[in-house]
Amino acid sequence: xxxxxxxxxxxxxxxxxPMRLWQSEKGLVEVDxxxxxxxxxxxxxxxxxxxxxxxxxxxxxxxxTKDGAIGKPIEKEITEPxxxxxxxxxxxxHLVTATDEDLAEKGYGNQKEFAANAEKLFExxxxxxxIHGGGYCGVPNGIVFAFAGKxxxxxxxxxDGAKIVYKAxxxxxxxxxxxxxxxxPDHTILxxxxxxxxxxE
Amino acid sequence: xAEDLKEEMxxxxxxxxSLKDQLKSMSEGEHRGRGLYIDIGNPMRGYVDDVMQGVAExxxxxxxxxxxxxPQGVRILRGQPFRQEEQERxxxxxxxxxxxxxxHEHRLKILNELMGGGRYINELQEKLSEITTSTLSSHLKxxxxxxxxxxxxxxxxxxxxxxxxxxxxxxxxxxxxxERRNGE
Numbered sequence: 001x002x003x004x005x006x007x008x009x010x011x012x013x014x015x016x017x018p019m020r021l022w023q024s025e026k027g028l029v030e031v032d033x034x035x036x037x038x039x040x041x042x043x044x045x046x047x048x049x050x051x052x053x054x055x056x057x058x059x060x061x062x063x064x065t066k067d068g069a070i071g072k073p074i075e076k077e078i079t080e081p082x083x084x085x086x087x088x089x090x091x092x093x094h095l096v097t098a099t100d101e102d103l104a105e106k107g108y109g110n111q112k113e114f115a116a117n118a119e120k121l122f123e124x125x126x127x128x129x130x131i132h133g134g135g136y137c138g139v140p141n142g143i144v145f146a147f148a149g150k151x152x153x154x155x156x157x158x159x160d161g162a163k164i165v166y167k168a169x170x171x172x173x174x175x176x177x178x179x180x181x182x183x184x185p186d187h188t189i190l191x192x193x194x195x196x197x198x199x200x201e
Numbered sequence: 202x203a204e205d206l207k208e209e210m211x212x213x214x215x216x217x218x219s220l221k222d223q224l225k226s227m228s229e230g231e232h233r234g235r236g237l238y239i240d241i242g243n244p245m246r247g248y249v250d251d252v253m254q255g256v257a258e259x260x261x262x263x264x265x266x267x268x269x270x271x272p273q274g275v276r277i278l279r280g281q282p283f284r285q286e287e288q289e290r291x292x293x294x295x296x297x298x299x300x301x302x303x304x305h306e307h308r309l310k311i312l313n314e315l316m317g318g319g320r321y322i323n324e325l326q327e328k329l330s331e332i333t334t335s336t337l338s339s340h341l342k343x344x345x346x347x348x349x350x351x352x353x354x355x356x357x358x359x360x361x362x363x364x365x366x367x368x369x370x371x372x373x374x375x376x377x378x379x380e381r382r383n384g385e
Contacts, residue, residue: 023355024355025355025356026355027355028355058354058355060353060354060355060356062351062353062360064319064360065363067363067366068360068361068362068363068364068365068366068367069319069351069360069361069362069363070362070363071351072351073351073352073353073354073355075354
């Protein structure tokens with residue numbers, strides 16, 4: 001197995017426009033203009049970013065069973081840093097170099113402070129060793145997000161076309177078209193094209 | 202599984218026989234005044250509840266082992282069996298809110314449309330042309346707040362929820378029952 005190490009860029013950028021980082025029929029992730037951005041590289045190849053700015057995560061964690069719909073949409077304001085792997089080409093086009101004023105606007109005294117915060121999230125996601133084994137990073141053609149919550153747990157969203165995996169401290173949601181698994185503290189729902197199965201509630 | 206159910210039935214019969222014996226001995230031993238006095242107070246009710254709960258848990262355990270996804274869906278309640286105390290704990294405010302949400306012809310028409318699947322607001326508007334756009338929106342808000350309808354945030358479709366579907370069917374049944382009664 002080949003082990004390679006991720007690195008964070010030195011140069012801090014910012015989003016020049018409001019950006020929709022991901023969108024599908026089930027959800028979206030977007031950040032406002034002025035979000036701070038630091039690139040993530042693997043063997044000098046840009047693989048993703050750590051972003052810090054105001055944004056939104058919307059996910060329709062609703063399951064349509066033959067008995068009716070169950071679940072409700074998740075709508076979260078993003079204020080903490082988030083990590084994103086994938087979709088770098090599209091994102092790169094909307095980035096410009098960040099100034100000290102941009103950093104100050106987000107509460108950072110200097111570039112090192114933001115870099116340290118980005119490192120913290122980066123290590124929470126990948127571990128201190130930052131080692132990746134295998135031939136590719138993230139999901140081929142897909143996108144991976146890690147959202148820093150107030151507690152230690154990260155919220156993870158993996159999306160690849162119609163496939164979505166979302167894991168938060170209080171729920172797991174896996175969907176691919178009409179096949180869905182949703183686990184919440186009080187119930188679990190399994191659904192495929194033929195029917196559904198609900199435990200608990 | 203059939204064998205296990207037979208076993209549960211056998212246990213139930215045994216419990217029933219035991220209950221009969223207890224009732225018999227109680228009726229023979231206790232006479233107050235002119236009538237027969239049988240005390241089936243709290244201890245007895247608790248016993249019956251426990252027996253029924255035991256049987257329910259046994260059957261539930263069996264069902265849980267076999268996952269079957271049928272065309273109409275399958276549901277298993279994991280909570281405790283419904284008891285008298287739970288009936289007394291009904292949230293009347295919540296019940297009134299749900300009933301109030303149902304209590305409008307337009308809202309029943311909206312639910313009826315949603316029984317056929319998720320709909321965008323313009324689709325509902327097209328089907329329910331007698332309702333103005335602003336009234337339709339406020340009706341949908343009432344249904345959403347009562348938990349009978351949910352709206353997708355990304356696509357914007359409105360979907361009827363499981364409680365919504367149940368409430369709508371219940372309302373239909375009540376209406377049919379009353380119609381039959383009035384016709385008699």
